[in-house]
Amino acid sequence: MFIRNQTTFNHKQNNSVSVCTISILAIVVLLGFSANLVSADSTQVDTNVSPKEIRDKYEEIKAIYKGSANKDAPEELEALVQKSTDFVDAFPEYKRVDQVYYYLGYALVQLGRVEEGTAVFEKFIKEHPEKRWVSPSLYELGLAYDKLGKHDKADETYKKLIEHPKYSSGSYAKQAKKILEQDRTSRKGRLPIPPVASSNPSEWIGKPAPDFQVKDLKGEELSLKKYRGQVVLLDFWATWCGPCLKELPNVKRTYQKYKDQKFQIIGISLDGSKQPLETFIERENLAWIHYWDQSQKITAQYGVRGIPSIFLIDGEGVIRKTNLRGHSLETAVAELVGENLTKLADPSTQTSEPNSQSKSIPATKLIKPSPASQKSESLQSPITKMSEWVGKPAPDFEVMNLKGKELSLKKFRGQVVLLDFWATWCGPCIAEMPKIKKTYEKYKDQKFQIIGISSDKSKAPLEAYIEKEELGWIHTWDENRKLRNLYGIIGIPTAFLIDGKGVIRKASLGGFDVESAVAELVKENLAKPTMPKKTSSDSPKVDAKAKEIIDAAVAAHGGLEKLQAVKNIVIESRSFEHLPDDSVQDEGQNKTYYYTNKFRNDWHRSDSVESVIFDGDSLFLQTDGVGKPIPQKAAESFVDYFKDSLFREPIWLLANLSQNKIPVKFVGTVDVKGTPTSVLLVTQPSGKELKIFISDETRYVVQYNYSVEMGRETENAETLFDDYRDVDGIKIAHHRTTKSFEHRETLITDIKLNAEIDEALFYSKE
Known part of the structure; x- marks a missing residue:
């Protein structure tokens, strides 16, 4: 059974798509760098x-x-x-x-x-x-x-x-x-909670690391106290974990640099089985100690709820750092290794009992707080210095304001904007409020706007305070920390003053002289002559900055000649779904055949093979080669969506963008997992926007942002790419994660380019 775009549909057919079918579609679009889809009746x-x-x-x-x-x-x-x-x-029927x-x-x-x-x-x-x-x-x-x-x-x-x-x-x-x-x-209806550690890793800092006695992957006795006198990095990870694999180069580099300086790594794996773990360790030459935590004994000891999770332990067995990533990992290890070697060289630091635990001072108490941090309410570990933002484009965002309307920063281009990160529970923020109100009233009619970004824990007290204090500017509740993470907020109040071109002119933790700074920038903005709007004939389809970024990305991925030579792609992979209980479900093995305008995916289950076929115009579903019905509305949505999905394939997308025939716009720079990226905006075949994030360091595509529309439902989607490897001279991401209707990961096990493919695979037997 198949549905064409203009074909009528027999409404006597069952108008729901099975869970199994939707899982297949989810896997297909994930491989095509898209999000999970829902059936048409999920929005009835x-x-x-x-x-x-x-x-x-x-x-x-x-x-x-x-x-x-x-x-x-x-x-x-x-x-x-x-x-x-x-x-x-x-x-x-809501999803x-x-x-x-x-x-x-x-x-x-x-x-x-x-x-x-x-x-x-x-x-x-x-x-x-x-x-x-x-x-x-x-x-x-x-x-x-x-x-x-x-x-x-x-x-x-x-x-x-x-x-x-x-x-x-x-x-x-x-x-x-x-x-x-x-x-x-x-049994009284609640499982007794054992006295285990906090699930917040930062609460471990300054406490003795729990010891354990197990056998490592080589069958040798392994205990933490055996390494007393050495700095130990305890790394909870798994081979299926994308962020873990992203951090692996940092971990390997740190190990090689300090392994001979009384430093050791103990990897605690949460893999579902031992065989893929051992294969991965051997293939990647991970030379440190490894343990497969099959029973999650050590995971429970340390209260680990998510991975990667890292604990850095000093020579006395005290946890000094947690949640280390990227450059901060090597920096922290370097500091602690240096401190440890100094202690070992100083006789006055030695005790008569080398294995005894000394009374330690938490690392947080050893750091003298800066005036800004004393003034502000701490939110999280530093991401970047506020001063580094000055002169850079302000990252755009698309969220809902407190009134339920769409809010984006670019909407206010041409105006001076004050971004104010605050909360009703923050004393310094409340102290600054009269100055902000005065500034707003004075300049609100002079192309000036304030966007308040609240860190409150719930919406009710925020709305009550805004109403009581008559704060007339725009407000949004940053419930999921999206904007705080985007701007690297380390404490509040933090303010960013942005000019009419969208460039950050002032940024400060603890605030600044708001009225003077706003007065100066408003005056400058009003003095600029209004430029006539450019017509489409005045502007190139790809602006100069975007073209420069695209050219660099094309070169990094293998060069235009090689990208254009790819006519088809065959991908074998395993798919994993992240479930509500924080566990990860193995969805099985998949094989997908891609052309620029069609594809086929075969999902190999234990008792059957489920297939989805898109030939560029029609959509087919099959179980062991037997056709299955698809609701017409679902088919129409899927057909449009799969065209966008094929458009997003990085190999073909980069090749197409380099031809200067598709409008591309550079919209700014943001950090993606600590890496600066340039953001490009393009329009997909469906007319929906696609944001492409290209690393300023590697020039690889590292993220897509786009929207998914199924029936009457629209959901924002995010796809992340990492673990790039060479395939016939082309760099291809072997790990992809998509978050939208569901959270899924794909680990690619094999890729073939320009393979011999039987065209019959793209047609239904019926």
């Missing part, structure tokens, strides 16, 4: 409510849950029950309704309405057995039955979770196994 909701209104309701429910979790908050839980009930009734079902069941149980909660969980699990939030729902359902004393039902539920075809290896399933090992009479 009340047509009187806009997609944005539905999304806002969902976000409100999520915020209430976050505010009520792990604390006694009956009023918030009651609100969560009411709003979640209304939501699942009104929007039963994230499974998450709302979980919130509803959880809230009912927490309120003591356990029977109602179990009914919600049972209904959800029965109707949506493969949804992402089934795993935590089964876990909570089992606990609820234990709370009611219905241990037989609880056992049955835990076993469903442990034997679930998709979630059996997740953390909830592991917890369920632990519960089943307990005496039934002791």
Whole structure:
């Protein structure tokens, strides 16, 4: 069965796409540097409510849950029950309704309405057995039955979770196994929490590192105290973890530089099995000590909830640094190795008991705070000096303001803009507020605007304060730290003053003389003559800066001649999905055949081969070669979307952009994982914008930002590229991560360029 763009569709066909089918499509578009898609019926909701209104309701429910979790908050839980009930009734096919079902069941149980909660969980699990939030729902359902004393039902539920075809290896399933090992009479509906470490790595600083005694990958005894007197880097990682692989060159370089200076690395792997770990270690020549934490014993000891996670331990066994990345990793090791060697050379630092632990001073106490840091409320480890921003283009962003309207910085080009990072709980911020209000009132009609970016933990106190103080400028709530990370904010208040060309003219942690600085820049901006708008015939399709960046990227990826010579690409890969419980699900092996205008993906499952075929005009789905129906709306959305996906293939995209036939605009520079990148803006075949992030260091494509529209739903998507390797003289990323409707990773195991491909692969048997 296939659907063409103009073909009518028999509406008697089942109008849903199976979970399996959607998984295939997700894998295909991930390989094509795109996001996971949803079926057409996932957006069949009340047509009187806009997609944005539905999304806002969902976000409100999520915020209430976050505010009520792990604390006694009956009023918030009651609100969560009411709003979640209304939501699942009104929007039963919303793509994230499974998450709302979980919130509803959880809230009912927490309120003591356990029977109602179990009914919600049972209904959800029965109707949506493969949804992402089934795993935590089964876990909570089992606990609820234990709370009611219905241990037989609880056992049955835990076993469903442990034997679930998709979630059996997740953390909830592991917890369920632990519960089943307990005496039934002791089960009261909550697993006792062992006295393990905090899951916040920074809280470890200054504390003794927990010892462990295990056998490493070579079968030799391994304990931490064996390395007392040496600096030790404890590195929690996995071969499937993209950020871990991104950091690997830094780790290797640091090891080679300091391995003979009483420095050791112990890699703690969270891989699902030992064989790929051993293969990877041998292939990459990782010469330090390795341990496969199959039971997650050491992971639990250190409270590790995400990877990469790094602990730097001094010669006395005290944790001195955590969360090290990039250049800061080597710098921290260099400092600690130097300190350690100095101590060993100084007889006055030696004790009669070389293995005894001394009373240590946390590293944070050894650092004298600067006046700025004393004045400001600390948020996170430094990313960059504020002074380094001056003279650079201000990174653009696209977010929603507090009134629910789209907000982007480039909208205010031609005006002076004050970006104010603050919070209602920040004393220095509140102290500065009268000056900011005075400045706004004085210059608001002179092409001047303020954008307040709040670090508040919840929206309600922020909105209340803004209303009470009558702060008339634009405000946004930076709930997910997107803008703070974008601008490398290390504390608040922090202010950026941006001129009419979008260039940062002042940047300061702790603020600056706002009124004087604004007065000067507003005067300068108003004095500039208004330039006539250029017509399309006045401007080249690719501006000079963009062309320079594209040419450098083309050269870095292999050169124009080699890129243009690629007619097809065959990729073999493994796909992994990140689940709500922080576990990672192996989605299996895939093989995908790409041309510039068509593709085929075969997903090899344990009992079948699922295929999706796009021949440039039609979309086919097959199981073991047998066609499957696709809803017409889904097919239309997928066809348009796959055309964009093929357009985004870096090899062909760079080759096409270099021809100066597609409009390209340079829009600024931002950091991507600590690396400065240049951002280009292009238009895809669908008319949607694509942002391309090209590293200023390697000139490789490192990120795409774009939007995904399926039915009435639109979602922002982000795709990251790393682990570049040479394939026939062309640099190709072997690790790709896409975050949108879902969070998926792809590890490429083999790539062939210009392969012999049977054209019959692109046609359905029916």
